[in-house]
Amino acid sequence: NAGVTQTPKFQVLxxxxxxxxQCAQDMNHNSMYWYRQxxxxxxxxxxxxxxEGTTDKGEVPNGYxxxxxxxxxxxxxxxxxxxxxxxxxxxxxxxxxxxxxxxxEQFFGPGTRLTxx
Amino acid sequence: DQQVKQxxxxxxxxxxxxxxxxxxxxxxxxxxFLWYKKYPAEGPTFLISxxxxxxxxxxxxxxxxxxKSAKHLSLHIVPSQxxxxxxxxxxxxxxxxxxxxxxxxxxGMKLTVNP
Numbered sequence: 001n002a003g004v005t006q007t008p009k010f011q012v013l014x015x016x017x018x019x020x021x022q023c024a025q026d027m028n029h030n031s032m033y034w035y036r037q038x039x040x041x042x043x044x045x046x047x048x049x050x051x052e053g054t055t056d057k058g059e060v061p062n063g064y065x066x067x068x069x070x071x072x073x074x075x076x077x078x079x080x081x082x083x084x085x086x087x088x089x090x091x092x093x094x095x096x097x098x099x100x101x102x103x104x105e106q107f108f109g110p111g112t113r114l115t116x117x
Numbered sequence: 118d119q120q121v122k123q124x125x126x127x128x129x130x131x132x133x134x135x136x137x138x139x140x141x142x143x144x145x146x147x148x149x150f151l152w153y154k155k156y157p158a159e160g161p162t163f164l165i166s167x168x169x170x171x172x173x174x175x176x177x178x179x180x181x182x183x184x185k186s187a188k189h190l191s192l193h194i195v196p197s198q199x200x201x202x203x204x205x206x207x208x209x210x211x212x213x214x215x216x217x218x219x220x221x222x223x224x225g226m227k228l229t230v231n232p
Contacts (some may be wrong), residue, residue: 004160031218040126042224043161043206050218058219090160096218101149101168104210106220108153108160 002026004109006091012115013081021076021112023091031096032074036087049074050096081116088113120144121209123223132232136194140207140223147209152181152192155204197230
């Protein structure tokens with residue numbers, strides 16, 4: 001039972017390049033999330049998916065796109081990377097509505113450290 | 118507009134003493150609160166939570182207190198251990214008022230426990 005896995009762990013891009021961050025969970029969770037963490041800014045929600053087939057914007061969605069490929073996988077795409085997107089990206093999942101209060105507890109992956117030059 | 122505030126960016130305590138981490142919120146619709154702990158180069162991990170129907174929840178050395186009238190919660194760690202040194206995030210949600218699965222996080226507080 002791996003929990004939430006993210007690939008890659010590290011990535012360096014040049015401005016304008018594109019890439020996709022992969023996330024998968026094996027807990028049969030309904031909801032999945034993408035966050036970025038920057039110094040002094042805490043965890044900011046980029047996009048989330050409340051269930052398979054749905055996605056919604058979070059606090060900082062500009063410059064990103066997401067795909068909920070299936071119940072297990074939720075990818076984050078940077079179409080044209082910018083230096084402002086240098087950050088640590090975390091994927092998380094939760095059981096969601098219908099699972100009581102425990103359904104709101106989010107489980108996080110280990111993160112992807114992205115540098116855009 | 119920051120709905121969950123952790124106003125102190127850092128705290129340093131001696132091993133064996135109490136650590137008190139504070140969190141304030143502005144949205145009166147929040148009714149479920151969580152604390153997460155994060156070590157460097159790792160993802161955050163869930164620590165403890167509290168529902169608004171309670172004013173205290175305890176789990177071993179960790180206790181969370183909720184003061185709804187003041188819109189304030191605090192995490193107490195007693196006794197503090199060097200392994201508790203980490204960044205702690207406070208998070209909140211509205212689970213009974215038609216809210217979503219989203220959590221709103223504070224900016225975090227770095228706790229250092231000195232041996």
